[in-house]
Amino acid sequence: MTAEKPRLHVLLAGPRGFCAGVDRAIRIVEEALKHHGAPVYVRHEIVHNRFVVEGLERKGAVFVEELSEIPDPTRPVVFSAHGVPKSVPAEATSRQMYFLDATCPLVSKVHREAERHSARGRHLLLIGHHGHPEVVGTMGQLPEGGVTVIDDAEAARGVLPPAGVPLAYTTQTTLSVDDTAEIVAILRARFPDMEGPAKEDICYATTNRQAAVKAVAARSDLVIVVGAPNSSNSVRLREVAERAGAARAVMVQRGGELDPAIADGCATVGITAGASAPEVLVTEVLDRLRERFDITVEDVTVAIEDVTFRAPPMRAFA
Template identity: 60%
Template sequence: MSEPATSKPPLRVVLCAPRGFCAGVVRAIETVERALRIYGTPVYVRHEIVHNKFVVDSLKAKGVVFINELAEAPPGPHPVVFSAHGVARSVPEEAGRRNLRTIDATCPLVTKVHREALAHFKRGRRIVLIGHAGHPEVVGTMGQLPQGAVTLVSSIEEVERLQREDGQPIAYVTQTTLSVDDTREIVAALRARFPDIHVPPNEDICYATTNRQEAVKAAARLVEAAIVVGAANSSNSQRLREVAEREGCVAQLVADERAVDWAALANVRSVAVTAGASAPETLVERIVEALKERYEVTLETITTTSESMAFPLPRDVRDPV
C-alpha cells in the first residue's frame, strides 16, 4: 500500500543568518556562569543580565538572584554583576560605598559609547543621544555625565525642536540597538540642522544589530511573514520586527513557540525566522519544531554575512594565566 498523503499544508521556512546571541550577550552570560563557579551561590545580578526570560530563568535555576537595586544585595563575598546594558556612574559609586564586590558585564560596544560621550563632555560639547527613553542602555549612557549634559532624541520631530546654542560645539552618540534605517534619518536631520556636528569616529549601532537587520531585510523580501524570537523589552528584537514589516511582511515578535499567532499564518506559504541578539538558538529550534508539527516544512537559510567577534571576559572571572 502507498503512504497516505500528508494533510499538512506546505511551508517554506527561511532562517536568517546571522541571528541570535551576539558577542556581548555571550560575554555577559558567561560572566555570570563563571561567577557562580568561582564564588558559589548566590550571585546577584542587577536587572536582567540580557533581555530574555528564558536566559534569566535558566540562571535563576542555577542560583542567580536578580535584583532591581543594589540595596537588595548584602555586603560579602558574593558578587553583584552589572548587566550587558551598562549602568550609570552612580551605581558602581554606591557599590563602593557599601563595600560590595561587583563585576561589570557591560558590553564593550556600550562602554565605547560611554567613553565617546565622556570625551565630548570634556571638550565642552553639547551631547545629543539618539535612543529610546527609559531603555537601560540609555539610562546608563546618560548617567555617565552630570544631569542635563545629554539631550535625548528619538525622532526627527524632536531634532527639529532642539534649540541652537550659539558658540557651543555639538556632538551626537547613539544607542547601540537602534534601527539602522531610522537612525540614518535622524542623523541626517541632525546634520542638516547642525552642519558642524561632531559625528562618532565609528558607527555606534553595534555590528550584531546591523547584521541581524540586514539578514531579516533580505529574507523578508522573499517571504510573506516573519517570526522574530525575542523579548518584548528587547530593543534589537523590536527593531527586527519593524524591519520585516517595512519590507511588507506580516511580522510577529514572540518569546517562544507558545506565543506564536497561528491565525496570522493561516494563509501563509513562506515565513522567515530570526532571533534577537539576546535570544538563544534553542528557542529558534523550538519555533521550527512547532512549525513542522503544523506544516510540511521546507527549510533553508539565507546568510548575509558571517560573524567572528568575541570579547574578553571581565578580569574577575578570567582563567588564571
C-alpha cells in the first residue's frame, strides 16, 4: 500500500514571470532568426535566464559579450534588454553592422532622463548595482565622470559628489522598492535641491512582483523564487520574501534543482518567478513538489498587467 503524501498548500504569486520588456526582447531575437536565418548574434544574454538563452541558441542565436567576437559583421546583432552604452551602437555603425536594439523601453526612458540631466549640467547619482549591465548601459549614456553609482544606504550616507554642481538622481529599474525608497530619503535629506525623475524609475513589473511576493510571504513557511542568480529582479524577490515574513526563501533556476524535501514540515509554500523566467519553469517546480506532496494551489494576484511593447520592424540588409 502506497503511503499517503503529506499535504502542502502552494500560494502562486501574481504577477510573476515574464514582463513586457523581456517578452519584447525575446521576440526580437526570434523574429530576426525567422527573417534573416541563423546565425543571429546577441550581445550579452538577451535576458538573464539560461533556459531562455539556451532555447534561443538551439534556434541559431549566438551570444557574445563584445562586438569584436562576431566573426561575420554582415550578420545581424541584437543588443540585450538591459541596454548598452552609447559606444556599442557607435561601434556597430562604424563597422556597418545591422543591429537591432532590444533595450527595454523603460530602461531607454532612464537613459533619456540621464541625458536630460546631464544636458542641464547636473551630476547624476545613479541608484543601482555596480557592474550590472543596466547600470553600465546607463552610465555609458553620459560623459565619463558624469555619474556616481549608489549601491546601498551606506553608500548614500557617505557619497561625496562634485562640489558646487547641481545633482539629480535616477535608478536601475529592477531594485528593491523599499531599499530604494530608503536610499532616496537619505539622499534627499543630504541634498534637498537634488532633482528626481518625474515618475518612479523602478519598473511596473518589478514593483508588482515585489508586492505579490510580499502578499504570499506573509502566509508562507517557505518561498521559492524561480530565477537566475545574475537576475537582479529575481534576487530582489528572494530578499523581499525574507523581509516580508517568510521563514525561509530560496531561489532555483529549474525544477530539477529543487530538492522537494526542503518543504518538509511546511504547511504553506509561496512560489514566484523573476521577470525573465518563463512560466514553464514554475510548472517544473510545481511538478517537483508533487513528487513528494499532495499539493493544493491558490493564486494570490495583486495586480493585472496588460502592458505590451512593440518590437522594431525587420528590414532587409546587404
